[in-house]
Amino acid sequence: MTLANFNTSSPIAEKERPDKSNARGIVVSLKKSGFVKCRECSVRPFCIASKTNDKGMQAFNEISNHPAPTQKGDYFYHQGDTFTSLYRVRSGAVKSYHIDKNGQEHIIGFHLPGELFGTDGMANGQHQNFAQALDTSTVCEMNYEQLGSLLKKSPDLQQKMFQILSAECIQKIEPLLFLHHRPVEERLVTFIADISSRYQSRGLSPKRFILPMSRRDIAHHLGTTEETISRLFSRIQRMGILLVEKRTIIIKDMEKLQASSMAL
Amino acid sequence: MTLANFNTSSPIAEKERPDKSNARGIVVSLKKSGFVKCRECSVRPFCIASKTNDKGMQAFNEISNHPAPTQKGDYFYHQGDTFTSLYRVRSGAVKSYHIDKNGQEHIIGFHLPGELFGTDGMANGQHQNFAQALDTSTVCEMNYEQLGSLLKKSPDLQQKMFQILSAECIQKIEPLLFLHHRPVEERLVTFIADISSRYQSRGLSPKRFILPMSRRDIAHHLGTTEETISRLFSRIQRMGILLVEKRTIIIKDMEKLQASSMAL
DNA sequence: CGGGGGATTGATAACTTTCAAACTAGGTGG
DNA sequence: CCACCTAGTTTGAAAGTTATCAATCCCCCG
Numbered sequence: 223m224t225l226a227n228f229n230t231s232s233p234i235a236e237k238e239r240p241d242k243s244n245a246r247g248i249v250v251s252l253k254k255s256g257f258v259k260c261r262e263c264s265v266r267p268f269c270i271a272s273k274t275n276d277k278g279m280q281a282f283n284e285i286s287n288h289p290a291p292t293q294k295g296d297y298f299y300h301q302g303d304t305f306t307s308l309y310r311v312r313s314g315a316v317k318s319y320h321i322d323k324n325g326q327e328h329i330i331g332f333h334l335p336g337e338l339f340g341t342d343g344m345a346n347g348q349h350q351n352f353a354q355a356l357d358t359s360t361v362c363e364m365n366y367e368q369l370g371s372l373l374k375k376s377p378d379l380q381q382k383m384f385q386i387l388s389a390e391c392i393q394k395i396e397p398l399l400f401l402h403h404r405p406v407e408e409r410l411v412t413f414i415a416d417i418s419s420r421y422q423s424r425g426l427s428p429k430r431f432i433l434p435m436s437r438r439d440i441a442h443h444l445g446t447t448e449e450t451i452s453r454l455f456s457r458i459q460r461m462g463i464l465l466v467e468k469r470t471i472i473i474k475d476m477e478k479l480q481a482s483s484m485a486l
Numbered sequence: 487m488t489l490a491n492f493n494t495s496s497p498i499a500e501k502e503r504p505d506k507s508n509a510r511g512i513v514v515s516l517k518k519s520g521f522v523k524c525r526e527c528s529v530r531p532f533c534i535a536s537k538t539n540d541k542g543m544q545a546f547n548e549i550s551n552h553p554a555p556t557q558k559g560d561y562f563y564h565q566g567d568t569f570t571s572l573y574r575v576r577s578g579a580v581k582s583y584h585i586d587k588n589g590q591e592h593i594i595g596f597h598l599p600g601e602l603f604g605t606d607g608m609a610n611g612q613h614q615n616f617a618q619a620l621d622t623s624t625v626c627e628m629n630y631e632q633l634g635s636l637l638k639k640s641p642d643l644q645q646k647m648f649q650i651l652s653a654e655c656i657q658k659i660e661p662l663l664f665l666h667h668r669p670v671e672e673r674l675v676t677f678i679a680d681i682s683s684r685y686q687s688r689g690l691s692p693k694r695f696i697l698p699m700s701r702r703d704i705a706h707h708l709g710t711t712e713e714t715i716s717r718l719f720s721r722i723q724r725m726g727i728l729l730v731e732k733r734t735i736i737i738k739d740m741e742k743l744q745a746s747s748m749a750l
Numbered sequence: 751c752g753g754g755g756g757a758t759t760g761a762t763a764a765c766t767t768t769c770a771a772a773c774t775a776g777g778t779g780g
Numbered sequence: 781c782c783a784c785c786t787a788g789t790t791t792g793a794a795a796g797t798t799a800t801c802a803a804t805c806c807c808c809c810g
Contacts, residue, residue, distance in 0.1 A: 320664065322748065328664030342660065344652035350660065374641040381634060384648075388608035391655030396606065396614065399659070400584065400592030402666030403709040405765075437789065445667040447767060452790050468775090468789080484586065670798075701757060711799060716758050732757075732807090 259283045263362065265312050265336040265424075285368035288312070291360045298340070298353040298361065305343025307363045311335050314359025315434035318342065318351045319442070329443035331394070332356070332435055334417075336424050338390055356434040402445055404484055409444045410454050412483040414464065418473060429476065433469040523547045527626065529576050529600040529688075549632035552576070555624045562604070562617040562625065569607025571627045575599050578623025579698035582606065582615045583706070593707035595658070596620070596699055598681075600688050602654055620698040666709055668748055673708045674718050676747040678728065682737060693740065697733040 260283045287307075291314075292298065298309060301321060309316075311333050318330040318339060330351050333339040343349040344366070373380040401409050422428035433440070437448040444451070455466045463479050465472040473479055524547045551571075555578075556562065562573060565585060573580075575597050582594040582603060594615050597603040607613040608630070637644040665673050686692035697704070701712040708715070719730045727743050729736035737743055 320660075322664070324748075326664075326667070328667055330660060330663060341652065342656055345649070345655075345657045346653065350656065370645060374644070377638040380638070380644065384634075384651075385609070387648075388605065388651065388655065389610065391609075391652065391659070392606055392614070393609040395655070395659050395663070396584075396594060399594060399662055400586070400590075400709070403590070403592055403706070436787090442667070445664070448789075449768085449791085450766060453766095456790075484588075700755095712757075713759085713800085714798060717798095720758075 259288060260286060265310060281372050285365050285372060287363040289363060291358050292355045294355055294357050296355050299349045301349055301352050303349045305347050305349055307365050308338060308340040310338050310362045312360040312362055315356040316353055316359060317356050317435060317439060318353050320351045327442055329439055334420050341390055401484060406444060406446045406450055407454050408484055411479060413444060414471060415479050415483040429473045431471055433471060523552060524550060529574060545636050549629050549636060551627040553627060555622050556619045558619055558621050560619050563613045565613055565616050567613045569611050569613055571629050572602060572604040574602050574626045576624040576626055579620040580617055580623060581620050581699060581703060582617050584615045591706055593703055598684050605654055665748060670708060670710045670714055671718050672748055675743060677708060678735060679743050679747040693737045695735055697735060
């Protein structure tokens, strides 16, 4: 089987009339296929599985699934899908977005390597958002039901999972709430500073990186328009804080960046 | 003991230099004091304790504490406090707000009777926000450590708690994220519609209620200023959707209200 | 009656969106 | 191989929204 058929639909076309057959079909058909699992995982140091012992890791291994790489534009799940699994990004990048009743797209967040996503389905068993690959991406998929059974057996692990999930939900989302109380320039600076620190915490360069998302995605995430984002990148560059070349960002003055960014 | 000494500090004074001695002092001294507990609780139908059997309720009763009423302006906890408990509002109203490194106040949310608060401390053991009574309020305080022990013993309860908490975290907070992507008038209309439905779900009138919070609180919650809120209330009233008399809201045209409000 | 916080209203300034146009880089087909 | 096409991005000008500063009003309470 070739991967050629992954490319037949553009991200936009996918977005307008989401069709999960390609992305999900692969996920399902490659279950337990023999791809690398927990022990060899590239993001292992950032995974809950690493917070347990060998036996625990073995258990995680059982419920985890490393499906084949997903192509840019493919979906991990759709808004309204039945919630079955939590995911962790191993490589690439994923965006979560919601389409409201007026057809407006709202970007909930971006998931970089090592980060968790899929929690939007935990509340009522249905995913509230779409999760779409921004790039060729690989993930780890953990079955939630099996995860539940696993946690029932280990109170300690359960406690840790509680912690991790509440951190995901609260520490990551609540600060975003009041991002929107500030002018857009500050939001953008904060966004860049946040991406930078997330790359750094994964051992990548905090001063030079490539944004996996479009200007439009950034705009929708920050609650503004792509034109405004573009203008502000220009302005921030003129101020000598960043060097912006399309999606490549080089931070020239990290101190000024952090000083202008919001308290998170 | 009288309650007179509760009134010595105004909400503002409390806010500027928070002093928890009165509110928390009472909480501690009345622990296990004989106030009504789960079985007689007014918000029992909305509490997790009601989702279990008599024995489970007994267990909840053990870890729950119904402290004396808290006066307007008093704090349940402060930003930075060690996290010990989750709370549920029994009567009155509570606001959660965060002060960022620039001294700016951000209102995370308002908690009405039956609603949970305190989850902002779960992530790292420290409260991220202040929780302050907007009015004379009574709460139910559940010790988190004891709750954890309780959950360890009952996988089913654990599952339910997971559910409830993720619903709190995700269903309530994520939608707020994209509220801020819309003009302020829409945010305000949505805010009123939300309060209305929350009162309704607690068996109170959805068409006529009194807002427990000030214009400034609403403004800070919606990411705007009190002047703008005031102007918009006037405009929405001129449109015949609401009748606004200070903090009393009467919804004249519920359909128009919901049509103008955002998809949540 | 006077003080004071909360709320409202007005005028102006600042910011952001909208509509339009042009530019860029990568991919396509002749 | 080049012209063309397209999505993504940038820039400009005008319109719209919101913040800011300032003044006034209102009502509760001492």
